[in-house]
Every structure is written in structure tokens, then in C-alpha cells.
Amino acid sequence: MYKIKDLTFKYPKNKEDTIKGISFEIRDGEIFGLLGPSGVGKSTTQKLLIKLLEGYKGEILYKGKDLKSYSNSYFEEVGVGFEMPVHFSKLTAEENLNFFKKLYASTADTDELLKRVGLYDHRKKKIAEFSKGMKIRLNFVRAMLNNPKILFLDEPTNGLDPKNARIIKEIIKEFKEKGGTVLLTTHLMNDVDELCDRLAFMANGRIAEISTPKDLKLKYGSREVDIEYMGGDKVLKSTFSLDNLGNNIDFTNIIKEKEIVTIHSKENTLDDIFIKVTGVTKDE
Numbered sequence: 001m002y003k004i005k006d007l008t009f010k011y012p013k014n015k016e017d018t019i020k021g022i023s024f025e026i027r028d029g030e031i032f033g034l035l036g037p038s039g040v041g042k043s044t045t046q047k048l049l050i051k052l053l054e055g056y057k058g059e060i061l062y063k064g065k066d067l068k069s070y071s072n073s074y075f076e077e078v079g080v081g082f083e084m085p086v087h088f089s090k091l092t093a094e095e096n097l098n099f100f101k102k103l104y105a106s107t108a109d110t111d112e113l114l115k116r117v118g119l120y121d122h123r124k125k126k127i128a129e130f131s132k133g134m135k136i137r138l139n140f141v142r143a144m145l146n147n148p149k150i151l152f153l154d155e156p157t158n159g160l161d162p163k164n165a166r167i168i169k170e171i172i173k174e175f176k177e178k179g180g181t182v183l184l185t186t187h188l189m190n191d192v193d194e195l196c197d198r199l200a201f202m203a204n205g206r207i208a209e210i211s212t213p214k215d216l217k218l219k220y221g222s223r224e225v226d227i228e229y230m231g232g233d234k235v236l237k238s239t240f241s242l243d244n245l246g247n248n249i250d251f252t253n254i255i256k257e258k259e260i261v262t263i264h265s266k267e268n269t270l271d272d273i274f275i276k277v278t279g280v281t282k283d284e
């Protein structure tokens, strides 16, 4: 869907490039995660792909054509849910949605979406009376209101309670099942694990890693197995390398002779990998 080659971008007021020559692709129908510490350029990359920022070097191809060659009709295909919800606070939820609907040729059934996210009964309420979580959910409905083919989402579940976060994630999965493509930015690694087909870690304006969550875990995992077994009336624990495990006499003796309590391979979490790949903790 997108092919990005040597993308470089500098904000006019800055001395240094914010995006320093990144290349990657977003495939049709995948959920692609763009991750990295605060300030590395994730939102800037999103804005370049959404055509909200111009003046970049390199190439962005959308469906095989230079993004620059697309007219405003491009915005019909794109749904955008930025992190900070911006709504007209003196208007109701419904009035807000109706305002934005007028900007598009084709629109979704927003009543249905409002029902899904639990806001239908609040549609006549002014946004000024909405809680933070309600604004976030309305923001998501707004991103979906033009029946987009690609969704750009920035922290879509941040600030939501678990039930509402689940509903949003279910809608994102359904969007993908119907052929939609998603570019997701989030600091919530559980969401990444659950949703993303592939992900890129950004560090200092560059892409440090790009892969599937599973392959990243294998690459950065410690390839060991922990085994707990009964030794008399005590639970004992041993760790073995997965390499050549079948020929490890100590391991096979335990398997043959002992009562096994637990056995599992060690896997790094995406949180661990985030820190290894980008060199910083998420909250820095």
C-alpha cells in the first residue's frame, strides 16, 4: 500500500533532520506498528504519509504512485485518529460528527459506531460535558467516519478503561478483516502484541528494527528453557540452552526421572525488546 524510500524531513525552524532517511513498506491489509521513544519522529512520519506535512526528501509511494501526485481525493481514503482529541466543545457529539461528515463524499453509519463505543445515548450531549475517555472514543469514531481504506491511529486506547479499550481493539481487528490497513503508533506493548502484524522500532529519526512481533521475540529472546521439577518434597529449578537440547543429558534425565512442575521457553517481552533496540525505556 505504501512504499517509503529514503524519507528525510526537517522542520523549517530546526537545524537537524527529524526523519533521517527511513525506508519501509506498509502492506495491504496489515496492521503496522510504528514504535519508539517520545520524540523520535513517529507522529512526523505519520503526518508525512497523511500528506499533512510537505517538503520531504525521498519517496512515498501510495498504491504505486507518488503521494505528491494525489489530489485532495486522497483524504477520502484516509482516516486519522490523533492522540489529542480535538472536538468543538460547544457542539454535541452528533453535531461534531455531522460537521466532519460534510467534508467527505462517502460516510459511515456513525450511529452504529456510536453504539459500538457506548456513546449513542450521549450523542446529544455537548463535548464540554464529555469525560476524557468519551472524547477519545468519539475521536475514534471520527477517524472511521469516512469509511477509510487506511487508518492512522496514534495511541487509540490510551486513557481508556479495559472494557472500552477492548471494544476499540475489536473494531480495529474487524477493520483489518474487511481489508483495511492500519498504521498504529502506541506505547502500549500489549496492544502491539495483540494487534500488529509487523512493527518498526524508530530510534533518533531512523528505523532500528523492522519485523513481526514473533520474530523479534525470537531474535532478542535468550533461547533458554526454564524447568521446575520435584526433588524430594522441594521444587527445584534449572535453566538450559535450547541449542542441542535433546542431547543435553542433565535435561533428558530430569524429563525422564523427575516429576515436572512447569516447563517453558524464555521469551523477551516487547517491552524488553523496545529497551534493547532503542536504548531507552518507554517513559524517558
Ligand SMILES: Nc1ncnc2c1ncn2[C@@H]1O[C@H](COP(=O)(O)OP(=O)(O)OP(=O)(O)O)[C@@H](O)[C@H]1O
Binding pocket: 011, 013, 014, 018, 036, 037, 038, 039, 040, 041, 042, 043, 044, 045
Ligand atoms: N512543528 C514542529 N516544529 C518543529 N519541531 C517539531 C515540530 N513537531 C515536532 N517537532 C520535533 O520533531 C521531533 C519528533 O517529534 P514527533 O512528534 O514526530 O515525535 P514522536 O515520536 O511522535 O513522539 P511522541 O511519542 O511523544 O508522540 C521532536 O524533537 C519534536 O520536538
